[in-house]
Amino acid sequence: MTPFLNIERPKPTAFVAAGQGHAPAAPAASEPPDVLPAAGTVVFEGVGKTYQAASGPVHALRGIDLTVPAGGIFGIIGRSGAGKSSLLRTINRLERPSEGRVRVDGQDVGELDENGLVGLRRRIGMIFQHFNLLSAKTVWDNVALPLVVAGVPKQEIRQRVGELLDLVGLEGKHSVRPGRLSGGQKQRVGIARALVHRPEILLCDEATSALDPETTQSILKLLRDINRRLGLTIVLITHEMSVIREICDQVLVLEGGRAVEIGPVWQVFGNPIHDATRALLQPLVHDLPDDLRGRLSVDPPASGPHAQVIELRYTGEAGIEPDLARIGAALGAPARLLYGGIDRIQGHTHGRLVIAVAGATASAEDLVARGIAHHSRVLGHVAIDD
Structure with a gap:
């Protein structure tokens, strides 16, 4: 059995985007049509999402076209109601697009049947703002639960869970229940649980919003370390530009469901084009004394x-x-x-x-x-x- 931490992932590919915003730092190299995308690549093709409300249709997403390259850390930022969560959840089909397609490693997730969807979600881990831990179960049990449900042999469960708890810095916390953990420790349990199926992609839904600044830094450092050691793709959403600056390679700015700016983090921060980006950056800009x-x-x-x-x-x-x-x-x-x-x-x-x-x-x-x-x-x- 291959130890969990010995996963080898492909190197990140070049960033590709369509629509408004900064041009990519370097164009993606063209590939022969018979070459499959690197594991962990996500492609949005004309993605739209419309919800039906009592007051009429609400357009949460409009015409999103972009590629998230494998192996990188991709940030999605926008103000409340910009469409961040809707876009993130189309990747593992917790939300189904009203228009367009989402492809993971070349596979249209909208065409998957029930069994295919289960397989997809085992390849895509997800961590949440409020941890979503079972209070009656120990740290060990919370992390092991997805493997137990999947029928993984007990010996393999012991090995994977032990390695993951070491990876996220929870040695000695195996038998502790969530109520006795700090917010940062609870999020570390959530991260370990999201990694139990050896995913290619890790989705982070406002994963640091409920944490204090010091704990946020420790969680971001952990995510960066996981990205480097395991080579998996991380896609995170946040309303905090400081989080994007700290960890991301590329960033997409959403406003009113549209992609209004996109590019390398240094470029978007250094020369923001859209008013929404400048507004999000304003807390990081200090006025004259x-x-x-x-x-x-x-x-x-x-x-x-x-x-x-x-x-x-x-x-x-x-x-x-x-x-x-x-x-x-x-x-x-x-x-x-x-x-x-x-x-x-x-x-x-x-x-x-x-x-x-x-x-x-x-x-x-x-x-x-x-x-x-x-x-x-x-x-x-x-x-x-x-």
Whole structure:
């Protein structure tokens, strides 16, 4: 019997998308028509979902076309009611599309009979926001239950459950009941249970929304480790951009059931195109401190020395990174850092700097023209001491 952790998965394929949004970082290589997709590939073809409500039809999804590549971590984000859960649940057919098709490894899930659907759901694990554990059963029993129902031999159940509880960091908790576990420990049980059938795909339905920030970080670290060690595809939905930034390779932004933006996380974060994306990113963007804002004036002061205040933005493109010495040399005067924040996502630098420059001989626009920053603008002027 092959140990659970010795699964070998294919390498992630290139990201492919259709519709609005960022272009993929690199196009997917074409394949001969007789080559099957890598295990864990999900394709949405014109997917729509309409619910019938008392007030009339509700269009939860409209014309979703995209490919989730095997072996990566794919995030779906949007505000409440954007269609995130509806889209996620079409993958294992907990929701059936009203239009279009969903293919898992080339197989149209809408065409599966009852037996085929059982097989599909054993290849697709799922974890939930509120854990969905059986309070009367122990940690061990909660994880083992899907295998017991499937008729897996007891010896194999013992091996798989033991390995999984070790994997998720629950050694010594085998006989504990859920009521004695923390929220993070309960989610670890849910993750272990979702992995018992050695799935190709793991769906995460707001898996960290009920957790505090520290516990969220530990669960995201665990999911990233599982993705790297087992090579399975992870598709997660969330309303938190910080979760997307922390763990995902690619992100889809949904608004009103439509795919409004899609691409590598660094690109979407660095240069959001759609208003919905910018709104979701707003909690991660800090305004100028009140003391600095209070000192700013639109025009230079009538008397006394002053400095021009310039905001520089970095989107991660073309390898441009902040360099205060280079900025000062280009402006012809030393640049003093007042405020800002720089982040790195997937090896790309993005963020903004707010600098003060007195006696500049070049304009803020020159910094963009010289490839020193991606965007620049003058925020105003501040008086400075002699």
